[in-house]
Amino acid sequence: MALDLARLRAETPGIDRVLHFNHAGGSLPPAPVLDAVIAHLQREAVAGPIEAGMAAAPALEEARGEAAGLIGAVAREIAFTGSATHGWGLALAGLSFQAGDRILIGRHEWAGNITTMQRAAARSGAVIEVIPCDEPGRVSPEALATMIDDRVRLVALTWVPANGGLINPAAEIGRVARAAGVPFFLDASQAIGQLPIDVGALGCDVLAAPGRKHLRGPRGTGLLYVRQGFLDRLDPPYHDFRTAAWQPEGGPCLQDSALRFEAGDFPMALRLGLGAAIRYARGIGIDAIRARIDGLARGLRDRLAAIPGVTVHDLGVERAALVSFAVAGVEPAALRQRLAADGINISVNGVMYTPLDMTARGLGDICRAAVSYLHTEAELDRLAEAVTAAARR
Incomplete structure (x- = not known):
């Protein structure tokens, strides 16, 4: 389905x-998201924060339903949580480990x-081991x-790492964990909003994701999925x-739903x-978003790879x-600054974000450009031209 790009x-x-x-890192929010946030803040200003929150409670539950549907x-x-890391950490803290237990993680795991997990292992005597990668990484x-x-x-996996376009085989990892009866935690921070997600097909017991990235929601929001049949194996830390x-x-x-992880005081x-962002993405269609983003990312990789002196570092088969x-x-931070002076935002990713993978590949800091379904071919050209100019200096 074609997107109404102009709209x-x-x-x-x-x-x-x-x-x-x-x-x-964080996307540009659409007007409906801004409207939802500002309108509620205005209601708080004239009715009182608690009273406005009570009036908005049904809308919050509608947002929960939208998140579930997504x-x-x-x-x-x-x-609902304050971030992906917040939700993921709450869920992990709900597990108990003891000496000799093994925690198996992917090489691309998010540093947080x-x-x-290292803290949990140090307290309990559990050990953390890294699952090897295949030839495509x-x-x-x-x-x-x-x-x-x-x-x-x-078993813990970051589905789409923060340091490149690789997409890990989450459903296949989930099948192995499920067959063994081992809990499977999935970090979907870079997947949500750009890849179709079906937690049943993925076989995950826990999934955490933020609102601010490809969903185009507000910063300081996230969602935590806990499979109902797994819920009673988790005791929240507070x-x-x-x-x-x-x-x-x-x-x-204790709540008999994922609400046992949702604090009573929060930014309504x-x-x-976030609910508005999820509705917006579902209204466009995640399959349509995925198809457009895939084409744009391929086009950007081709443009960058054709520039003398530029190396594209993305691994994998299917990419994000x-x-x-x-x-x-050119130091990545210096390139980011040069592009920012021209009104172009990129980011820099380094060992501190994905330490195991960057170390294994012998990489330090790298540049990261993440496309959106909003981009045009002319905008890809503009970025490539700016990188070309930087490479010639």
């Missing part, structure tokens, strides 16, 4: 002010997730299958009146904005919106 660009206030290729879940399996399901034994307590409502008799009772305006590259003789 989508017209609904993006920043589209003519900056050439934005940092959608993997990933093939049901509403009770969705908690690794740090959280993806986490290997076959290698994972050979590593499974009765001491494995978790409780409040929302996660464990007080009963007249018997004291607090931002969550309503993220395009990673380096320019010989």
Whole structure:
């Protein structure tokens, strides 16, 4: 299905002010998202924050339903969080480990997730092991299958790494974990909003994702999926009146849904904005978004690879919106600054974000340009021309 590109660009206030290729860091929000956030803040200003929140509660539950629909879940399996890392960390903290337990992770794991698992392992005596990759650089399901034994307590995967366009075989990894009865945590931070997601087909027990990237939602928002059948295996690290409502008799009772991970005090305006972003993406159609982004990313990789002195670093077979590259003789941070002076946003990714993969590949900092379905071919040309000029200096 073709996208109404003119309408989508017209609904993006920043589209003519900056050439934005940092959608993997944070995207330009569309007008309906801005409207939802601003309208609720205005209601808070005249009615009171608590009263405005009570009035907006049905809209928040509609947003929960939209989030569930986006990933093939049901509403009770969705908690809203402050970020992907926030939700992922809450879920991990709900697991218990003991000495000798094994945690198996992908080489491309997000640094924040690794740090959280390392802390859990240090406290319990568990060990973390890295699943080998196949020749194209993806986490290997076959290698994972050979590593499974009765001491494995978790398989964790970042579906689309932050340092390039590689797409890991999440569903295949999920099948191995499910067959072994091992919990499977999936970080979908770079996947949500650009790839179709069906948690049933993926076989994940937990999925975490932010709102600010390809969904084009507000910063400071995220969603956490916890499979209903897995819920009682997780004990959240803390409780409040929302996660464990007080009963007249018997004291607090832990929520029997993902709400046990959702704190009682939260930024209602931002969550309503996230709901608007999800509705917006679903209205366009994730399959249509995926098809357009794939074509644009391929076109950008081809343009950059044709520039003398430029190396494209993307691995994998099927690839995502993220395009990673380096320019010989130009530091990535310096290139980012040069492009910013021309009104072009890219980002720099380094070892601190995806430490295991960058170290394994002998890479330091790299440049990252992430496309959106909003881009035009002329905008890809403009970025390529700016990189060409930088490479010639």
